Each structure stands twice: as structure tokens, then as C-alpha cells.
Amino acid sequence: MTRNTFVSELDTLKQEVKELGKKVENTFRAVVKAMDTDNRAELEDLIDADEEVNKAELAINEQAVLVIARQQPVAGDLRHIIVCLKISSDLERMGDLSVDMAKAYLHMASPGMFHRKREELLSIADKVRLMIGRVMKAYDTLDVLQAQDIAGMDDDIDRAYGVLVKELLQSRESTEDAAQLAFISRFMERIGDYCTNIAEWIIYEVNGSRFDLN
Amino acid sequence: MTSLLKKEAQPKNRPEEEHEPAKEAVFRTEGLNLWYGKKQALFSVDLEQKEKEVTAVIGPSGCGKSTYIKALNRMVEMNPEVKITGRISYRGEDIHSRRFPVEELRTRVGMVFQKPNPFPKSVFENVAYGPKIHGIRDKKLLEEIVEESLRGAAIWDEVKDRLQENAFGLSGGQQQRLCIARCLAVEPDVILMDEPTSALDPKSTLKVEDLVRELKDKYSIMIVTHNMQQAARISDRTAFFLNGEVVECDNTDKIFSTPADKRTEDYITGRFG
Numbered sequence: 378m379t380r381n382t383f384v385s386e387l388d389t390l391k392q393e394v395k396e397l398g399k400k401v402e403n404t405f406r407a408v409v410k411a412m413d414t415d416n417r418a419e420l421e422d423l424i425d426a427d428e429e430v431n432k433a434e435l436a437i438n439e440q441a442v443l444v445i446a447r448q449q450p451v452a453g454d455l456r457h458i459i460v461c462l463k464i465s466s467d468l469e470r471m472g473d474l475s476v477d478m479a480k481a482y483l484h485m486a487s488p489g490m491f492h493r494k495r496e497e498l499l500s501i502a503d504k505v506r507l508m509i510g511r512v513m514k515a516y517d518t519l520d521v522l523q524a525q526d527i528a529g530m531d532d533d534i535d536r537a538y539g540v541l542v543k544e545l546l547q548s549r550e551s552t553e554d555a556a557q558l559a560f561i562s563r564f565m566e567r568i569g570d571y572c573t574n575i576a577e578w579i580i581y582e583v584n585g586s587r588f589d590l591n
Numbered sequence: 592m593t594s595l596l597k598k599e600a601q602p603k604n605r606p607e608e609e610h611e612p613a614k615e616a617v618f619r620t621e622g623l624n625l626w627y628g629k630k631q632a633l634f635s636v637d638l639e640q641k642e643k644e645v646t647a648v649i650g651p652s653g654c655g656k657s658t659y660i661k662a663l664n665r666m667v668e669m670n671p672e673v674k675i676t677g678r679i680s681y682r683g684e685d686i687h688s689r690r691f692p693v694e695e696l697r698t699r700v701g702m703v704f705q706k707p708n709p710f711p712k713s714v715f716e717n718v719a720y721g722p723k724i725h726g727i728r729d730k731k732l733l734e735e736i737v738e739e740s741l742r743g744a745a746i747w748d749e750v751k752d753r754l755q756e757n758a759f760g761l762s763g764g765q766q767q768r769l770c771i772a773r774c775l776a777v778e779p780d781v782i783l784m785d786e787p788t789s790a791l792d793p794k795s796t797l798k799v800e801d802l803v804r805e806l807k808d809k810y811s812i813m814i815v816t817h818n819m820q821q822a823a824r825i826s827d828r829t830a831f832f833l834n835g836e837v838v839e840c841d842n843t844d845k846i847f848s849t850p851a852d853k854r855t856e857d858y859i860t861g862r863f864g
Contacts, residue, residue, distance in 0.1 A: 380861040449820055451847045454860045585849030 383448045390440055390461045394468070397433045398513040401468045404430065405475045405509060405568065409502040412478070412561075413495070415488040420479040430472035437465040453582075460582040464516065467571045467578075471509070474564040474571075481560040490554040497541045498562065504534050505565050508572045516575065521583050527576040528590035531569045538566040614641040615682075617781055617811045618663055623677035625655075625662060625835075627670065632658045634835045635677070640781065645803060645812045647822035647843065650832035651864035656815045659832065660783045663813070664700040665693050681781075698725070701774035705786040707766035709758035709773075714741075714750050717758050717769055721777035736776050743809075744772035745802045764795020771802065782806065784814040788821065800825050819859055823847045831855045 404423060411419040441458050444450070450458055485491065491498065508530045515523035541562050545555045573590050580588045618640035625633035633655045640646050640663075648656040661667040663679060665686060679686045686696055709717050718737040727733055737754070741747040746768040750761070758769055767787060774782060784803070788796040796818075803812060803825050816822050822829050823843060830840040831852075839846065839855045850856045858864045 383861065451819070451823065451859050452850055452856050455848070 380448075383444075383450075383454070386440075386444050386448070387450075387454060387457055390437065390444065390458065393433070393437050393440065394461050394465050395513065395517060397430065397437065397465055397468050398509070398516070400430055400433065401472045401475070402506065402509045402513070404472055405502075406506055408475045408479045408482075409499070409506070412482045412491060413499065415491075417483060420483055424476050424479050427472055427476045430469055434465045434469040437461060453585075456582045456585060460578045463578045464575050467574050471568045471571045474568050478561045478564045481557045481564070485554045485557045486551060487554070490548075490550055490558060493550075494541065494545070494558060497537065497544075498558070501534060501537050501541065501562060501565050504530060504537070505568050505572075508534070508569055512572045512575045512579075516579050519579060519583050521580055524576040524579040525590065528573055531573045531591070534566055534569040538562050614644060616640065617642050617682060618813075619678075619680045620659075620663075621678045621680075623659075623662065623679060624675070625658060625667070626672075626674045628672040632835050633662070636835075636837050638830055638837055638840060640811055640813050641828070642811055643807055643809070644827040645807050645814060645825055647826035647829045648813060648815045648832060649817075649819060649822050649829060649858070651858065652817075654832040655835040656832045657785055660702075660785060660813055660815055663781075663783060664697050664702055666702070698777055699780045701777065701779035701782045703767070703770055703774055703782065703784045703787045706790050707763060707770050709761075709766050709769055711757065711759060713755045714758050714761070714769060715754040718772050718776045721773060725777065737772075740772040740776040741769075743775045743806070744768045745798065745805070746772060762795070764791050764798060767791060767795065767799060768802065771799075771806075775806075779810065781811045781813070784812065786815055786817060789817060796821070819847075831858060833858070 404426065408420065408423055410416075411423065441462050444458060445455075448454075482491070508527060511523065511530070512527050514520075515527065542559050545559045545562075548555045570591070577588055577590050580586075580590075616639040618638075620636050620638045623633055623636040623638075624631065636655075636659060638659075648660060650656050658667055662675065663681075663686075667673055668675070675687075681691075681696065681699065684691055710720060712720070715737055718740050719733045722733060722736050727736070738747060738751075741750060746765055749765060750769070753760075758766060761769060767790075771782075771787075788799050791799065800821060803814065806812060807827075814822075814826065826843045828840060829843045829846040831838045831846065831850075831854075833854055839850060839852045841851070845851075846855060847859060850859065856862075
């Protein structure tokens with residue numbers, strides 16, 4: 378095997394994307410927990426911490442540009458780098474959506490309605506968290522079958538989201554809080570969509586073709 | 592370029608293959624085996640050079656790529672140890688047929704080498720040499736051919752005031768383009784290039800690459816290169832040779848994005864070779 382430097386640069390890049398994935402998963406988990414415990418100070422901190430995710434994504438972009446310029450990769454190597462860029466961009470958006478969830482919660486007048494819909498919300502949150510973990514694991518091992526399964530999980534989330542939003546719209550309680558909860562569940566559903574995007578990029582990295590899982 | 596030399600009778604059209612709006616094969620190699628003495632250098636090579644396309648031939652040293660293109664103009668046979676089986680056809684005609692004189696083949700198939708090899712003569716004489724051998728004596732016509740060929744090789748502006756100077760006074764990049772002009776002067780149909788830029792600096796390399804892209808409108812070009820980025824930049828199709836065999840030949844975009852064979856991927860990504 379030649380090009381050891383190049384190979385280690387590719388590994389480093391992927392390592393950084395995986396770490397970004399961990400960060401985003403942790404943020405999501407922390408936002409859900411802070412909402413559940415009505416810990417507003419923690420939510421504020423999490424909103425501020427999003428800057429780190431943005432910086433990590435930028436660092437990955439810069440590193441990828443340098444590797445492309447220096448090594449002029451082709452074929453599988455080029456896809457490896459393109460997929461690092463694509464996944465880090467999707468992860469960054471997922472980070473933004475977690476922040477949006479925190480902001481929506483902070484706009485709510487009281488935690489009452491969250492608690493009345495707690496079971497449904499946490500059930501969606503659990504599915505989303507599981508999906509993030511699984512898709513990043515599939516990325517780690519470039520497991521195409523696992524990546525294809527992710528799409529099925531997204532369908533579950535979409536269904537649960539549809540039911541919850543319907544209930545919220547029919548709710549006679551505070552319209553403002555119902556709207557914020559609808560936003561929160563919408564943001565979770567969007568994170569699921571980004572996980573599906575990541576799954577599609579995994580398939581692209583392995584097979585060289587785009588596959589629409591949505 | 593206008594037709595200044597006698598044209599061959601137009602080749603017979605081959606029956607159209609099914610699914611084809613595809614271009615005609617100028618060269619077609621079928622089951623080509625080649626030995627240098629006892630050592631086999633090419634193994635059952637099947638390959639086509641399509642009309643007005645650039646085919647890049649890539650592969651590690653000693654894989655048979657230079658041998659292959661030198662087989663196409665029968666230059667490889669100058670080595671008395673060489674033995675060939677299989678068939679090479681140029682526009683449908685077997686190049687080893689007695690009815691196909693090798694001189695005629697080499698008029699239709701020009702070659703540019705790794706190191707520029709101008710004759711120790713003036714710039715003008717270098718280009719006029721071929722047409723003169725073909726019996727053109729008219730001075731005005733020769734001047735016309737020389738200018739057109741030098742323009743075709745994108746070097747006219749650089750040498751138009753130095754036509755009588757010795758070609759050795761030109762830079763390496765200019766000498767190589769002069770050699771291309773010399774090749775164009777006899778109006779070939781195909782141009783074979785054997786690592787034409789490996790002795791040139793990056794700027795001259797890019798000039799020759801630009802030139803190859805321009806020449807493709809009029810000529811069919813096969814280029815052996817060690818520079819994979821060059822193959823990716825200038826060719827329509829790429830053939831990957833390994834140990835005397837063609838591992839894969841496909842559209843260049845495909846080869847450099849999603850090659851079908853793992854060995855191709857490993858080679859173009861620099862894992863070996």
C-alpha cells in the first residue's frame with residue numbers, strides 16, 4: 378500500500394465527521410432532557426454551544442479542501458471526501474434543528490402542555506436519537522444494509538409526528554404553546570429526514586450512485 | 592486542414608451494430624498477443640480506438656501500454672524478436688495484410704514520442720520533410736502546409752519569425768509541438784502519443800494538453816500517459832493495462848469516478864503502481 382499520508386488524512390477526516398456526529402447526538406439528547414426537566418438555563422447553554430458544532434463543520438470543510446488540493450483524489454477516495462463534506466453539512470443542520478427545538482421550548486409560556494404530551498414527544502425523540510446513533514454507526518462501518526434500514530425508521534417518525542400534530546391542532550389549550558410543541562415535533566421529524574440523507578450518502582460512498590430513500 | 596496530399600479511398604462502412612449511434616472504430620484489436628522472444632508482453636488484448644476520440648492508455652511501468660500503441664503502427668515489429676498473434680485492423684483492414692503496406696499505415700497513423708525528437712534541421716524543414724517525401728515540391732504549397740501544420744500544433748505564433756532557425760534552438764515544449772506539427776503535415780488519420788508530456792515542464796504540458804483537445808476535432812488520438820490527472824483531463828475513454836492485459840476500458844468519467852474493477856480503483860487512487 379502506498380500513499381500512507383493520504384490514507385491517514387482520509388481517516389482523520391472521517392474521524393472528525395464521526396466526532397461531529399457524537400456532538401450532534403449529545404446535543405439532541407441534552408435538549409430533550411432539558412425540556413423534559415424544564416431546565417431553561419441548560420437550554421440557553423445548549424443554544425450557545427451550537428457554535429462549536431458550526432466550527433467543527435467549518436474545520437472539516439477546510440481540511441477536505443486541502444486534501445482535495447494536495448492529493449487530487451479520484452473514484453472511491455473522492456467520494457469518501459465528498460461524503461465527509463455532505464454528512465458534516467447534514468449534521469450541522471441537525472445541530473441547528475436541536476437548537477431550534479430549545480428555542481421553541483423557551484418560547485412556551487409553561488411546561489404544562491409539554492408534560493401532557495410528554496409520552497408522545499419522548500417517543501419521537503427516542504426514535505430520532507436511535508436513528509442518529511444507527512446512521513452514524515452505519516457510516517462508521519459503511520454498512521449499506523443498515524443504511525437502507527434507516528429509511529424505515531424515518532417512516533415511523535413521520536407517522537408519529539403526523540398523529541401528534543393533528544392532536545395539537547385540535548387541542549383547546551394555549552394555541553401558542555401548542556404551536557411551539559408542533560414546531561418541536563416538526564424539528565425532530567426534520568432531524569430524521571437528515572438522518573435519511575446521511576444514509577443515502579453512505580450508499581453513495583460505497584456504490585457510487587445516489588439512492589433516494591425518502 | 593485542406594487536403595493537400597492524396598487521400599486514400601474511403602474505408603468501407605462496417606454494418607452498424609445494434610444500439611449504436613456510436614462512433615466508428617478506427618483501430619480495432621482482437622485477441623492480440625505479443626511476445627518479445629519468450630516473454631509475453633500482451634495477453635489477448637481487445638480494444639478499440641473510436642473516430643475523433645481521445646483514448647488514454649494508463650497502467651504501471653511494464654504493463655504493455657507502450658508496446659500496445661507501437662503495435663498499432665507496427666513499430667514494435669522493428670524488434671526482430673517480436674511475435675504477434677491476433678488481429679489489428681485499421682478501418683476494417685488487417686494491418687498485417689500484404690495489401691496494406693506498412694508505409695501507408697504509418698502515413699495514416701502518426702506518432703509523437705516521449706522525448707521531442709526534431710531533426711537537426713530548420714523549423715521549416717522539420718515540418719516540410721514528410722510532405723517532401725510524399726513528392727510535394729511546389730514551394731508555395733509546402734509553405735502552406737508548414738504554416739497550417741504549425742498553426743494546427745498551436746506553435747505558429749511562436750516560430751513564424753524563426754522558420755529558418757535550427758529546431759534545436761526551441762524550448763522542449765516548443766520542440767514537442769513542432770514534432771506534433773511534423774506529424775500533422777502528412778495529414779494522418781490517427782495520432783499515437785507515447786507519454787508526450789513526460790519530459791515537459793507543467794506549463795508546456797498544459798499547452799500540449801490543450802492542443803490534444805483541439806486536435807480531437809479532426810483526428811483520432813491514443814495517448815499513453817503516466818499522469819493520471821492528464822488522462823482524466825483530456826481523454827474520452829481510458830484503458831487500464833496491467834501485466835499485459837486490459838483490465839478495464841470505459842468512458843473516462845466512469846473510470847475516474849466509479850471504476851468497475853477493484854484493480855483499476857487501486858491503481859488510479861495510487862494504492863499501487
